[in-house]
Amino acid sequence: MAREFQEVPVNQLRGRIDAASLSFENTASLESPKERILGQERASDAIRFGMGMKDGGYHIFIAGPSKAGLTYTARTYIEEQAKKEETPPDWCYVHQFKEPDKPKSLRLSAGRGKELKRDMQELLGTLQTRISEVFDSDEYGAKEGEAQKSFERFRREVIEELSEHSKREGFILQVSQAGMVLIPATKEGLPMSQDKLAELSEENRTLLREKSDELQEKMKEAVKKIREAEAEFKQRHRKLESDMALSVVGHAVESYIDKYKDEPEVVGYLKMVQEDVLENISDFRKKEETQQVQVQPFQVPHREAVFRKYAVNVLIDNSETVGTPVVYESNPIYPNLFGTIERQAWFGALFTDFTMIKPGVLHKANGGYLIMKALDLLKYWLSWEALKRALRDQEIRIEDLGELYGLFSTRTIRPEPIPLNIKIVLTGDPYLFELLHFYDDRFQKLFKVKAHMDDRMERRGESILQCAQMIGHLCRERNLRHLDRTGVARVLEYSMERTEDQEKLTLELGDISDLVKEANYYAGLESAQFIRQDHVEKAIQKRIFRSNLFEERIRELTEKDIFWIETEGYKVGQINGLSVLMTGDYEFGKPNRITATVSVGREGVVAIERESKMSGNIHTKGVMILTGFLKERFAHNKPLSLAATFCFEQSYGMVEGDSASSTELFALLSGLAGVPIYQGVAVTGSVSQKGEIQPVGGVTRKVEAFYDICKHKGLNGLQGVVIPAKNVRNLMLKQEVVESVQQGRFHIWPISTIEEGIPILTGMEAGALQSDGSYPEETFFRKVDGRLVELGEIVRKFAREGEEGEKPKPGEMETQPLT
Numbered sequence: 001m002a003r004e005f006q007e008v009p010v011n012q013l014r015g016r017i018d019a020a021s022l023s024f025e026n027t028a029s030l031e032s033p034k035e036r037i038l039g040q041e042r043a044s045d046a047i048r049f050g051m052g053m054k055d056g057g058y059h060i061f062i063a064g065p066s067k068a069g070l071t072y073t074a075r076t077y078i079e080e081q082a083k084k085e086e087t088p089p090d091w092c093y094v095h096q097f098k099e100p101d102k103p104k105s106l107r108l109s110a111g112r113g114k115e116l117k118r119d120m121q122e123l124l125g126t127l128q129t130r131i132s133e134v135f136d137s138d139e140y141g142a143k144e145g146e147a148q149k150s151f152e153r154f155r156r157e158v159i160e161e162l163s164e165h166s167k168r169e170g171f172i173l174q175v176s177q178a179g180m181v182l183i184p185a186t187k188e189g190l191p192m193s194q195d196k197l198a199e200l201s202e203e204n205r206t207l208l209r210e211k212s213d214e215l216q217e218k219m220k221e222a223v224k225k226i227r228e229a230e231a232e233f234k235q236r237h238r239k240l241e242s243d244m245a246l247s248v249v250g251h252a253v254e255s256y257i258d259k260y261k262d263e264p265e266v267v268g269y270l271k272m273v274q275e276d277v278l279e280n281i282s283d284f285r286k287k288e289e290t291q292q293v294q295v296q297p298f299q300v301p302h303r304e305a306v307f308r309k310y311a312v313n314v315l316i317d318n319s320e321t322v323g324t325p326v327v328y329e330s331n332p333i334y335p336n337l338f339g340t341i342e343r344q345a346w347f348g349a350l351f352t353d354f355t356m357i358k359p360g361v362l363h364k365a366n367g368g369y370l371i372m373k374a375l376d377l378l379k380y381w382l383s384w385e386a387l388k389r390a391l392r393d394q395e396i397r398i399e400d401l402g403e404l405y406g407l408f409s410t411r412t413i414r415p416e417p418i419p420l421n422i423k424i425v426l427t428g429d430p431y432l433f434e435l436l437h438f439y440d441d442r443f444q445k446l447f448k449v450k451a452h453m454d455d456r457m458e459r460r461g462e463s464i465l466q467c468a469q470m471i472g473h474l475c476r477e478r479n480l481r482h483l484d485r486t487g488v489a490r491v492l493e494y495s496m497e498r499t500e501d502q503e504k505l506t507l508e509l510g511d512i513s514d515l516v517k518e519a520n521y522y523a524g525l526e527s528a529q530f531i532r533q534d535h536v537e538k539a540i541q542k543r544i545f546r547s548n549l550f551e552e553r554i555r556e557l558t559e560k561d562i563f564w565i566e567t568e569g570y571k572v573g574q575i576n577g578l579s580v581l582m583t584g585d586y587e588f589g590k591p592n593r594i595t596a597t598v599s600v601g602r603e604g605v606v607a608i609e610r611e612s613k614m615s616g617n618i619h620t621k622g623v624m625i626l627t628g629f630l631k632e633r634f635a636h637n638k639p640l641s642l643a644a645t646f647c648f649e650q651s652y653g654m655v656e657g658d659s660a661s662s663t664e665l666f667a668l669l670s671g672l673a674g675v676p677i678y679q680g681v682a683v684t685g686s687v688s689q690k691g692e693i694q695p696v697g698g699v700t701r702k703v704e705a706f707y708d709i710c711k712h713k714g715l716n717g718l719q720g721v722v723i724p725a726k727n728v729r730n731l732m733l734k735q736e737v738v739e740s741v742q743q744g745r746f747h748i749w750p751i752s753t754i755e756e757g758i759p760i761l762t763g764m765e766a767g768a769l770q771s772d773g774s775y776p777e778e779t780f781f782r783k784v785d786g787r788l789v790e791l792g793e794i795v796r797k798f799a800r801e802g803e804e805g806e807k808p809k810p811g812e813m814e815t816q817p818l819t
Contacts, residue, residue: 015502027472064453088367589705601643720747
């Protein structure tokens with residue numbers, strides 16, 4: 001039977017790479033590929049476009065499978081292009097003299113941030129030394145002494161004049177630290193006692209009081225003159241200090257203003273520093289040893305705290321950056337993204353200032369590119385929302401998380417926001433991109449560039465050479481053994497196995513990289529110079545062995561007939577189907593026994609899995625397609641009346657997909673026709689309402705799974721698998737199966753319609769519809785059609801008998817009363 005039908009040619013059972021056809025001996029002789037991103041023209045074009053669009057909203061989302069090297073692609077391509085772009089500026093935080101709790105941000109040309117910090121340290125040291133020196137100089141001492149003497153002389157003259165006038169009026173003027181006091185005096189010029197004061201007549205006491213009041217007014221005028229002179233002296237003293245300090249500060253600061261004349265923000269800051277120094281010149285005159293507050297057992301460096309406000313906190317230093325920065329962040333929590341404000345413990349309290357502001361990756365990548373995995377970012381809702389807000393407002397705002405969440409309300413600083421000019425590059429699954437695009441209204445406004453990476457490319461001579469060059473580059477980069485031509489050929493065949501397509505090569509370079517590393521390990525055990533085909537094959541088989549425990553257990557149960565699969569004999573309404581099971585890192589095929597029963601009724605086609613809620617929507621759709629096929633083939637001249645059920649026997653989990661719909665249809669047609677199906681043949685493929693066999697996935701795994709069962713139970717030369725003709729290009733069968741087919745011990749039949757599969761399974765021709773609406777005698781469809789007619793007659797017969805049984809007997813109607 002097997003030899004009567006067209007089979008898949010042996011050379012199409014597996015895509016092969018002839019090692020002898022490769023133009024190199026080993027990958028060591030190959031140059032690195034010119035294009036670092038292999039086979040990703042669409043994604044490369046999108047990334048170039050996204051990098052070129054500097055407007056806001058054109059951030060990039062690189063979508064693709066996880067093993068396609070999304071992050072590697074982003075970093076490799078963007079880093080190469082970023083080197084050609086202009087280096088962004090440095091950013092510093094400095095003290096804001098007018099608003100100390102709002103540190104000021106400074107923008108400087110690349111590399112000048114740490115230069116400014118060094119210059120400010122030098123300036124501060126210079127001012128501390130020279131200001132102390134100038135105020136300790138003889139010139140300052142002479143001018144200060146002269147001003148002091150002038151004030152003291154004026155004060156003394158005023159007091160002496162008032163004292164003389166008081167004596168003439170009979171009073172004594174006493175001067176002390178508490179102030180000036182008038183005391184009545186005797187004729188001898190001595191203070192008058194209380195007793196003598198009491199002996200005075202009322203007239204004399206009145207006169208004394210009037211003189212005292214007059215002198216009090218004089219004294220007030222004198223005090224006023226002294227205070228005005230003192231204020232004038234202080235003003236002259238401050239002016240003297242300012243003039244002396246300005247001679248030092250102005251000269252010192254002016255040189256730095258000239259140095260940074262191209263940095264307007266720095267010039268403005270230096271002028272503010274000059275003003276503050278002049279206002280607080282006394283801090284520079286104090287000796288350091290007098291500024292230590294001794295509190296046992298601690299020592300508070302007060303002088304350091306005073307001058308800390310003149311420090312420069314270099315937040316971002318791009319002095320060694322070539323081009324624009326490219327930063328990758330694997331843990332995008334809020335502090336890592338936006339920076340932090342640290343605190344220092346001091347006598348049991350926490351304090352902070354602008355020198356404790358630390359940058360986040362947004363600061364480090366500002367002016368360049370920040371690459372993150374979308375899933376990592378979305379794990380932290382606060383980070384995601386804050387990032388969207390920063391991109392919208394185009395500024396980086398450092399906020400304290402504790403204050404933001406109300407964990408503590410201690411006083412903190414609020415740094416001035418820094419303008420944000422950045423390109424965000426997210427990598428993730430295409431499904432994640434769709435979810436964000438549909439459910440996050442800000443996402444589609446910010447990430448307008450989708451770089452969709454493919455997971456496969458066409459197998460051509462050029463692409464084969466590029467893959468070999470990429471493998472050679474990997475070996476050099478990771479210090480691995482190079483592959484000889486046989487090893488490269490086997491890796492490329494594995495690449496086709498991954499795509500399940502003889503005309504495609506996988507672009508999941510992470511998987512290929514892992515395979516080369518594992519093959520290098522086995523080559524190392526043999527101390528081989530190059531990685532050969534047998535090393536790659538061993539790595540593949542060991543990888544399977546590490547993951548296929550579940551497959552072996554199912555195979556064991558099947559071989560012991562606990563999972564019942566028949567590979568010989570004929571049965572009506574029973575057929576072997578094929579499915580694919582996945583265990584996370586591994587997938588394998590599994591044969592399934594599918595049975596169908598047909599009886600009289602009007603329920604139509606019923607799937608037991610559907611009724612027991614053990615099937616998915618796609619499987620349910622496939623079941624409904626079977627009804628459409630029956631109507632298209634057999635309901636053109638009669639209504640269909642049948643009750644049919646089918647199920648996956650010994651299936652204890654969910655059934656999903658339509659890849660077994662053609663198999664179910666063959667079992668159903670066999671039950672209708674009463675024609676047995678050969679059990680040594682398994683079938684896979686979905687079916688349309690028109691009876692067309694459509695391609696399915698996992699065809700290689702399915703064929704190999706049924707072959708293993710047949711091999712265990714004994715190959716008889718009649719067994720095989722029916723597959724969709726369009727799946728022939730997807731075959732990548734292991735060598736053992738290919739050899740068995742070549743020897744005629746196993747068979748693979750490609751079909752395009754249900755009619756082509758019926759002779760393979762039953763040995764009968766399907767039959768074509770004739771002009772009179774019937775099928776030819778002795779054909780499979782004739783038997784199906786006849787059985788459907790028979791079922792219809794039975795249903796109609798029972799319907800007529802039921803109607804007659806419900807009719808009243810003669811005379812009964814006349815005896816019933818009229819209503």
